[in-house]
Amino acid sequence: MSSKPLLKLESIAEENPHYLDPEEYPGWREHFGNDRPITLEIGFGNGNFLLDMAVRFPEYNYVGMDFYHKGIRRLFTRLQRLGLENIRVAYGDAKEKVPFLFQEGELAEIYINFPDPWPKKRHHKRRLIKPHTVACFREKLAPEGRLRLATDHEPYAMEMLEILNQDSGLRNLHPAPGFTNLREDIPRTKYEKNFLNQGKTIYYLDYVKVPTA
Numbered sequence: 001m002s003s004k005p006l007l008k009l010e011s012i013a014e015e016n017p018h019y020l021d022p023e024e025y026p027g028w029r030e031h032f033g034n035d036r037p038i039t040l041e042i043g044f045g046n047g048n049f050l051l052d053m054a055v056r057f058p059e060y061n062y063v064g065m066d067f068y069h070k071g072i073r074r075l076f077t078r079l080q081r082l083g084l085e086n087i088r089v090a091y092g093d094a095k096e097k098v099p100f101l102f103q104e105g106e107l108a109e110i111y112i113n114f115p116d117p118w119p120k121k122r123h124h125k126r127r128l129i130k131p132h133t134v135a136c137f138r139e140k141l142a143p144e145g146r147l148r149l150a151t152d153h154e155p156y157a158m159e160m161l162e163i164l165n166q167d168s169g170l171r172n173l174h175p176a177p178g179f180t181n182l183r184e185d186i187p188r189t190k191y192e193k194n195f196l197n198q199g200k201t202i203y204y205l206d207y208v209k210v211p212t213a
């Protein structure tokens, strides 16, 4: 019995104007053909949240960044069916590519939902949230732009809280203890639904970029 071959990422790249493997600033205004505010999701996984957001908020443009091939293929299958024009997928590692992918102040929002916690101590260096990555993400946000994160991993939540609170260009939107365990204004991600079904506590962190004088 012959099985249908999985669609290769390269063929998506060739055929699909919504896919980028960027090596330089793409010029988002020209790329989207409009100047709507841009939201970035780093690590979109299977892309559920990105798609749901793009449907719910058509007045925004969405850029998703990930390097998970299976997730990208799944997202494109559904994207084709839905025919959404306000999504682009930028392939790659956010640590390497966000520095050149957006101009200063170009993003309205950044979402980082359930970043890999790398629980083993010797792997902590691989975590996405570090003072220098936060400084980079903050630089890309417009004044009053939002950085929103979620994790089920308490130690990583506390580490992120400490790093983010120390960035003087960001203001924490939650009073002490500095996070909330409920986020109901936006769609749920795949991981979020799974963790909630398991009864796990989720830590939501929300920051706004402090406008400079």
Ligand SMILES: C[S@@+](CC[C@H](N)C(=O)[O-])C[C@H]1O[C@@H](n2cnc3c(N)ncnc32)[C@H](O)[C@@H]1O
Pocket: 042, 043, 044, 045, 046, 065, 066, 067, 068, 071, 092, 093, 094, 095, 112, 113, 114, 115, 116, 128, 189, 190, 191, 192
């Ligand atoms: C734990 S999954 C969460 C997926 C999704 N956000 C959700 O909540 O269902 C983490 C995702 O982040 C991606 N990822 C990890 N590090 C990344 C990086 N440096 N740049 C871009 N994506 C990354 C992984 O490939 C994976 O798809």
